[in-house]
Amino acid sequence: MLQRLLFGLIAVASLSLVGCAHSPQQLNPQPTLKAQLTPVGHGQPVVVRVVDGRASQSLGTRGGMYPETSTISVSGNDVVPKLQAQAEAAVRLLGFTPTPNAYNAPQLTVTLAELKYQSPKDNLYVTEATIGATFRADVRNGGRSYSGRYGASLDQRFGMAPNQDTNTQLVGDVLSDALTRMFKDPTIGQVLGQ
Numbered sequence: 001m002l003q004r005l006l007f008g009l010i011a012v013a014s015l016s017l018v019g020c021a022h023s024p025q026q027l028n029p030q031p032t033l034k035a036q037l038t039p040v041g042h043g044q045p046v047v048v049r050v051v052d053g054r055a056s057q058s059l060g061t062r063g064g065m066y067p068e069t070s071t072i073s074v075s076g077n078d079v080v081p082k083l084q085a086q087a088e089a090a091v092r093l094l095g096f097t098p099t100p101n102a103y104n105a106p107q108l109t110v111t112l113a114e115l116k117y118q119s120p121k122d123n124l125y126v127t128e129a130t131i132g133a134t135f136r137a138d139v140r141n142g143g144r145s146y147s148g149r150y151g152a153s154l155d156q157r158f159g160m161a162p163n164q165d166t167n168t169q170l171v172g173d174v175l176s177d178a179l180t181r182m183f184k185d186p187t188i189g190q191v192l193g194q
């Protein structure tokens with residue numbers, strides 16, 4: 001009887017500890033431009049390039065008892081083509097024509113500089129996360145250049161640990177907000193149009 005009770009306690013304790021561990025998540029966010037832009041161009045060609053400038057594809061961890069097993073990552077191979085499509089769409093909305101390469105055309109390079117996900121590491125359960133994204137824009141047109149950094153962040157609280165779909169949506173929303181802030185900077189369109 002005592003042996004069964006002891007075995008039952010060990011089983012319950014093991015299951016509760018396993019509940020504190022989270023498996024890694026590979027997210028596939030869908031960033032989108034969230035605003036209308038005022039056209040300033042007249043169809044001029046613009047070379048648009050998006051690059052992943054992050055030091056790592058890992059955003060951070062979801063916390064919990066074993067944070068090293070709960071990494072969250074976004075592959076540059078997945079997110080860069082989506083960002084490229086959104087950047088080209090934004091350039092079109094600004095009144096320009098994106099082109100892969102045109103001699104002496106203005107250039108816009110969009111760099112995903114940072115993408116992070118931070119959860120408290122001292123809690124057994126994930127109850128909150130801070131998600132942040134930063135883009136850098138480098139515009140070159142003839143002898144004129146302009147650089148800017150644009151970020152967005154979100155502090156989110158949870159009743160229970162977020163699943164992969166929830167985290168994908170949250171990271172996508174933060175990427176979308178930062179991307180939208182970048183293209184709402186009127187100086188980008190002004191330098192491209194000169």
